[in-house]
Amino acid sequence: MFITFEGIEGSGKSTQIQMLKEFFEKKSLKAFFTKEPGSSEIGKEIRSILLNKENKIYPQTEIFLIFADRVQHVEEIIKPNLNEGKIVVSDRYYDSSVAYQGQREGISKIEIYELIENLDLPTPDITFLLDLPANVGLKRAKNRASLDRFESEEISFHEGVRQNYLDLQEQNFQRIVKIDATQSTNEIFSNIIKKIKIE
Ligand code: TYD
Numbered sequence: 001m002f003i004t005f006e007g008i009e010g011s012g013k014s015t016q017i018q019m020l021k022e023f024f025e026k027k028s029l030k031a032f033f034t035k036e037p038g039s040s041e042i043g044k045e046i047r048s049i050l051l052n053k054e055n056k057i058y059p060q061t062e063i064f065l066i067f068a069d070r071v072q073h074v075e076e077i078i079k080p081n082l083n084e085g086k087i088v089v090s091d092r093y094y095d096s097s098v099a100y101q102g103q104r105e106g107i108s109k110i111e112i113y114e115l116i117e118n119l120d121l122p123t124p125d126i127t128f129l130l131d132l133p134a135n136v137g138l139k140r141a142k143n144r145a146s147l148d149r150f151e152s153e154e155i156s157f158h159e160g161v162r163q164n165y166l167d168l169q170e171q172n173f174q175r176i177v178k179i180d181a182t183q184s185t186n187e188i189f190s191n192i193i194k195k196i197k198i199e
Contacts, residue, residue, distance in 0.1 A: 002082060002122055003196070004093040007130035008162050009151050010140030011181045012188065016130065017091055019189045024087065032081040035091035037065075040072035051148040059104035066097055067115055074121055082122065094121055095129075095176070099164040100150065103157055109164075128192055129169050130181035134158035137181075 003020075005013045017033065024031040038047025046069040049055060050062065057065070070093075081088045094116050102109045134155055141151050169176040179191050 001087045001126075002078070002124045003087065003089045004095070004124040004127045005089070005091050005130065006093070006095045006099070006127055006165060006176075007181060008099075008132070008134055008137045008158055008165070010137030011130035011132055012140075012185065013091055013130055015185055016128070016188055016192060017089060019185070020089060020192065023193065029087060030085065031087040031089060032077075033089045033091075034073070034077050034081075036073055036093060036096065037069040040069070040076045042072045043069040046072075051150070053147075053149045053152055055149065057149075059101070059107050062104065063097065063101045063107060063112070063115070066101065067119065070094065070097075070121065071119060074119075078122060090124075093124060093127075095127060095165070095168055098168055099161045102164045103160040124175060126195060127172075127176045128195075129165055129176050129178045130188065131162070131165065131169075131178050132181040134162050 005017055007013050021031070021033055036043075037050055038044050046065050050057070050065055050069075073090075078088055078090065097116070098109055098112050101107055101112055138151070138155065138158055141147070166178070169178045177191075177195050179188055181188060183191075
């Protein structure tokens with residue numbers, strides 16, 4: 001089973017993923033937890049380029065770097081773990097590219113969908129979209145460490161990312177489960193567990 005988590009900055013993905021990890025451990029289920037960008041060796045280098053605020057990155061460069069990271073991630077980490085029969089959980093995957101890069105000037109969503117299709121990337125069995133207003137998420141993110149290149153974008157960018165996610169969810173309602181991320185962590189987690197249907 002391939003599970004992904006999506007959401008804007010400060011949507012609480014990390015907390016839920018940690019709770020899911022403990023849940024699977026308790027059930028002695030074999031699961032592998034990973035994230036994008038930056039999980040493969042090459043990906044770590046790509047991640048530091050992508051998140052560095054000092055870098056002026058053109059939209060097309062950004063998208064190719066992100067998909068370069070993704071191909072390494074899929075081939076080196078996701079596919080081998082799925083083939084071993086493990087549950088693979090990824091913090092972000094290709095929906096992030098539609099939501100975030102879809103906000104960049106000069107990039108059409110069609111271009112992003114074409115990349116996803118042409119690279120023959122595995123489709124998640126289920127994706128959890130932790131949804132909340134951009135200003136609430138950003139406020140949370142700002143209370144943490146210093147802001148990276150994406151987090152430093154204006155509020156309108158993050159509002160656009162949120163809307164892109166909501167559109168994606170409507171178009172893929174069988175795969176993407178929208179969860180109200182303004183609820184308590186326990187409420188959110190019980191919604192997630194119900195959908196995964198593992199006893
Ligand atoms: P990260 O520090 O991993 O943060 P988060 O907790 O928000 O996941 O930062 C990853 C950043 O990369 C995040 O701001 C979103 C961005 N990103 C994209 O723009 N497109 C993508 O396809 C992916 C996977 C991430």
